[in-house]
Amino acid sequence: MKENVQIEKAVTPMLLPFDPDDFWQRVRLIIREEVTNAEKSRPALPIYETPGLTYKPLFKLAEVCKLFQVTKPTIYEWIRRGRLKRYKIESRVFFLWNDIQQLLQPEQDSKD
Template sequence: MKENVQIEKTVTPMLFPFDPDQYWQRIRLIIREEVTNVEKSKPAQPLYETPGMTYKPLLKLVEVCDLFQVTKPTIYDWIRHGKLKRCKIRSRVFFLWNDIQELLKTEEGRKD
């Protein structure tokens, strides 16, 4: 014989005065606000810094392209014409930060 067992619903006491739906709605709102604040505080231009160093001694090709706002073929053309020197480390190409600074100074001098 099977016994009829009735399970009673117990009400759990609430520890905070919010309906669960209201609670999650508020949490979502807080998260959205925080994400918006973080996105607003991001710098407009990429930072070419390495934590713990005062400057980044080597830059990748992509970083140089972003810095000068030019394409890779332009950078290769600058290398070919001696405007920019490259450093090859194994199969990768890097650029010295000091060389980039010199090129930036000459570019600024031409604009003035």
């Protein structure tokens, strides 16, 4: 006695007025937009992670320009005048944090 049992597909009621494929496409789009916005708003982290360092010891030319809000020719002029010392490592130019700190300090007249 074998009965022929036919299983019917259960129909899930729709709670949203979207086609399921359209719904999932919209969800993916929203997630993609949110991830992109989160990546844009995230501050850039330094490339290095060295325990114990409280400051970045070397700065690139572009970083010094950004720090002082000046152009590269201005930095080159400061180098030429002796206000800032550059350090070349192969073809790259770096600046020491201590030198940058000195340049940031207001000049004090020594009147005794």
